[in-house]
Amino acid sequence: AQSVTQPDIHITVSEGASLELRCNYSYGATPYLFWYVQSPGQGLQLLLKYFSGDTLVQGIKGFEAEFKRSQSSFNLRKPSVHWSDAAEYFCAVGGGNEKLTFGTGTRLTIIP
Amino acid sequence: DVKVTQSSRYLVKRTGEKVFLECVQDMDHENMFWYRQDPGLGLRLIYFSYDVKMKEKGDIPEGYSVSREKKERFSLILESASTNQTSMYLCASSSLGVGYGYTFGSGTRLTVV
Numbered sequence: 001a002q003s004v005t006q007p008d009i010h011i012t013v014s015e016g017a018s019l020e021l022r023c024n025y026s027y028g029a030t031p032y033l034f035w036y037v038q039s040p041g042q043g044l045q046l047l048l049k050y051f052s053g054d055t056l057v058q059g060i061k062g063f064e065a066e067f068k069r070s071q072s073s074f075n076l077r078k079p080s081v082h083w084s085d086a087a088e089y090f091c092a093v094g095g096g097n098e099k100l101t102f103g104t105g106t107r108l109t110i111i112p
Numbered sequence: 113d114v115k116v117t118q119s120s121r122y123l124v125k126r127t128g129e130k131v132f133l134e135c136v137q138d139m140d141h142e143n144m145f146w147y148r149q150d151p152g153l154g155l156r157l158i159y160f161s162y163d164v165k166m167k168e169k170g171d172i173p174e175g176y177s178v179s180r181e182k183k184e185r186f187s188l189i190l191e192s193a194s195t196n197q198t199s200m201y202l203c204a205s206s207s208l209g210v211g212y213g214y215t216f217g218s219g220t221r222l223t224v225v
Contacts, residue, residue, distance in 0.1 A: 041221070044202070
């Protein structure tokens, strides 16, 4: 069965600092991998996705993620966070016609 | 701009009421999903549908039912609302296969008193 683990429930970073959110997945074949962001009181918005090709993918809002098959990871990064990046972030995995499986999310707090 | 629209942002209902949450998508997507989101538990799948008049149970279907009479509309029904169904409910849609991911609505915050 497919699964996603986001080991960090809550992360706090200073504005302007770099960010890395961790995501580990379990999937039997080549997965589709996604990162979503949820601002308070809103639905989820797609940040980026990966299926094949370059293992470093660029997304919206200056985010990027790197697929590492050997580590079963798909970590999200941003070089310099802004106060508006405060939100909850979800990693998801799926493939073919299967449903996506979501992680439990990481809440990001930005301090001035 | 493509959309998934949930009819209500906030709802307050009484215990025992029958509650309808409506979701409409304008992308001609085959697949539609209902999730509930609770702090620390992430997104939990309630029901999903791959076609009109078709429905499948997700991970937590107890206390819920769904209806999909038209391709664009997927309704979640709480037959007899209870306080433990107080939650954020998210609707999503997708085309066949997961390659494009899901498009989510803005959510409905349901409070059962």
